[in-house]
Amino acid sequence: MSKLLPVTRAAYRAQQATIRLSLLAAHLGLRPFLGRRRRPSERDLHELRQRLRDLLERDVDNVARGLYSRELLFSLPVREYLSGLPQLAVEVARMLGRARRGQVRDLPPDVELGAYPEYFRRNFHWQTDGYLSRRSAELYDLGVEFLFLGTADVMRRQAVAPIARELQSQTSGRRVLDVACGTGRLLYQLERALPWHHFTGVDLSPYYIAKARGLLAGRGVTLATANAEALPFADASFEVVTSVFLFHELPLRARKHVLSEMRRVLVDGGLVVIEDAAQLSDSPSLEVFLENFGREMNEPFFFDYLRWDLERELGEAGFTVESTTPAFLSKVVVARATRAAERPTPPPI
Numbered sequence: 001m002s003k004l005l006p007v008t009r010a011a012y013r014a015q016q017a018t019i020r021l022s023l024l025a026a027h028l029g030l031r032p033f034l035g036r037r038r039r040p041s042e043r044d045l046h047e048l049r050q051r052l053r054d055l056l057e058r059d060v061d062n063v064a065r066g067l068y069s070r071e072l073l074f075s076l077p078v079r080e081y082l083s084g085l086p087q088l089a090v091e092v093a094r095m096l097g098r099a100r101r102g103q104v105r106d107l108p109p110d111v112e113l114g115a116y117p118e119y120f121r122r123n124f125h126w127q128t129d130g131y132l133s134r135r136s137a138e139l140y141d142l143g144v145e146f147l148f149l150g151t152a153d154v155m156r157r158q159a160v161a162p163i164a165r166e167l168q169s170q171t172s173g174r175r176v177l178d179v180a181c182g183t184g185r186l187l188y189q190l191e192r193a194l195p196w197h198h199f200t201g202v203d204l205s206p207y208y209i210a211k212a213r214g215l216l217a218g219r220g221v222t223l224a225t226a227n228a229e230a231l232p233f234a235d236a237s238f239e240v241v242t243s244v245f246l247f248h249e250l251p252l253r254a255r256k257h258v259l260s261e262m263r264r265v266l267v268d269g270g271l272v273v274i275e276d277a278a279q280l281s282d283s284p285s286l287e288v289f290l291e292n293f294g295r296e297m298n299e300p301f302f303f304d305y306l307r308w309d310l311e312r313e314l315g316e317a318g319f320t321v322e323s324t325t326p327a328f329l330s331k332v333v334v335a336r337a338t339r340a341a342e343r344p345t346p347p348p349i
Contacts, residue, residue, distance in 0.1 A: 019150030184212030
């Protein structure tokens with residue numbers, strides 16, 4: 001384990017506190033415009049703060065362990081996000097108006113919606129154009145950091161750590177697939193941490209893939225527009241498959257299909273790392289926050305996801321779960337692809 005200088009820890013904590021307090025003030029200003037929501041108790045708030053402290057400590061500890069570099073702690077594009085704040089303010093006003101009117105499918109008229117599954121054709125988070133415009137892709141990362149008080153990249157990074165543990169000592173050329181890669185923020189962090197391996201990302205939105213191409217230009221990452229339910233790769237094409245914040249936006253049948261596809265494209269013994277929202281089975285103390293999110297953010301499959309057993313479903317899809325680690329409002333599940341002879345017979349879907 002390498003030493004992390006106290007000044008680095010202090011600078012990181014100061015950065016996160018500054019971002020968090022600035023965004024919290026904006027959240028409080030929006031509260032009168034939000035719909036009815038459950039009020040968290042003092043105990044709920046204490047648990048939330050503790051999970052945030054644990055997340056930030058784990059982030060710097062991962063650097064001390066050599067799982068990724070110190071530079072990733074300070075990789076948030078603050079100047080870019082500051083320049084986008086006026087657009088975000090306009091977007092938040094549009095989102096609030098859309099929420100009041102209940103416009104769940106207010107999508108661009110020039111997009112061929114038939115090219116996408118029904119569940120994808122909606123304004124997730126009430127955001128303008130859903131995932132189906134360049135403007136949406138340009139504002140997405142800033143919007144998610146705003147929503148999670150500056151911890152979105154920090155939470156994503158917790159998926160980097162188990163992949164780094166798996167691949168750091170391995171020879172170059174291992175193949176890693178990020179399913180539903182969005183704007184490429186996880187791939188950016190992975191490539192910085194493990195540049196001697198090969199990375200591929202797929203996403204259903206061509207606009208988000210275009211944004212990812214800009215972020216990852218010159219880094220040798222392969223990107224493609226594809227549906228996670230039908231990945232365009234041969235069997236056993238990758239040593240690692242990962243996905244961040246996908247499953248809570250899928251209906252049950254699609255979740256099962258995606259897990260099956262992840263297993264198909266993984267080699268026997270390969271690693272899958274899934275990060276998504278915490279679930280009630282492992283984080284009952286977050287119930288009020290998770291349910292408020294589901295009510296407020298136009299997430300039609302979120303309540304079913306909260307009560308779905310991700311770890312059990314991984315087992316049925318041909319994986320052996322190795323660990324589940326909390327990461328603030330999310331969790332990171334690490335599993336290993338079992339060999340064909342070791343797999344239980346899956347139940348019918």
